[in-house]
Amino acid sequence: MTLYGYYRSSAAYRVRIALNLKGLDVAQLPVNLAGGAQREESFRAINPQGLVPVLETDDGERLTQSLAICEYLDERYPATPALLPEDAAGRARVRGLAQLIASEIHPLNNLRVLRYLVGDLQLDEDAKLGWYRHWVAEGFTAFEAMLDSEQTGRCCHGDSPTLADICLVPQVYNAERFDCDLAAYPRLRAVAEHCRGLAAFEQASPARQPDAR
């Protein structure tokens, strides 16, 4: 399998964690987002969305959207650890937490959106940072409240990593990169801290990738 990614892309970071948790080895093909490689014809032919990650399977299928890719990996390689709990309600809780990040925080703060704010809308750096931190605060406040549950353990759901942790750790990385104040989210920070210490997460971190600068 081949993963098109970028060291700082938090969506690619999610897939790297999932691959590591499953013990799967893939070839990495970096797409230089900072240099605009995702908007070139050659990459649009691979993913018309102009986004990473893309996972090319051994059958030649090109899969897009990080959560769809993680669920694919969980279905194709169901060996321990599972990325979702067994019960439908638990699965819904984990998917809900993952989507709170993947649909409510990250899409508002990714590179193409920040570019639109500064380029098309001519916002200054302060307004851009205000925007970034606003959506992190909105989302993390809700995430923190949802972790106030007996179902939370050392990880978001119990003691082993799930799709929720796979989304949380890269989002915390982003928030720290943009100096967001995380003091109000002790549960979220404790879970992220625990997961970051696990080898699958550590080896997926941006600094450890071949294209890191």
Place this chain on the structure above:
Amino acid sequence: MTLYGYYRSSAAYRVRIALNLKGLDVAQLPVNLAGGAQREESFRAINPQGLVPVLETDDGERLTQSLAICEYLDERYPATPALLPEDAAGRARVRGLAQLIASEIHPLNNLRVLRYLVGDLQLDEDAKLGWYRHWVAEGFTAFEAMLDSEQTGRCCHGDSPTLADICLVPQVYNAERFDCDLAAYPRLRAVAEHCRGLAAFEQASPARQPDAR
């Protein structure tokens, strides 16, 4: 089961379609988003995210995030029709299409974001509409390209509705409400037109809801 929703919320619209496809009857509790009811303490106690939909199950679980809720319904009520294909690659394609809408278009254009643009950022109506149409065009261009596949049928994936169609139809409704030009997306429009004609979709449409105005 009880569904907290709002007639015009496209995320709630997705869940209504899924419930109808499964033939499930639920009590509907409208949350008046235009009036700000989602930000009140009483609703935050139900969903800390301050968002609809929320599905309260018969066991008293409160499920959030529309795609997580649809997957829950598909797992708990696996009777025909399934909302996802059987094969892992097909499931990944359908989830990828669904997430292209749920993570790349809708989050940028929902009510709280438009409010931030006009309120906090003081953008005028033209800039707000430009923003809205830009993200619809970006996402629909990619969606149209992804429908250029042998796997597309009368629906996004084959001839029966899946999670991808459940996301597409409400997004087309939104795009039409904001006068987006859809001429460049003939495949997407044909699929949406077909699905809109199905009873499960028609009965879920905003105009047919008890809180429609």
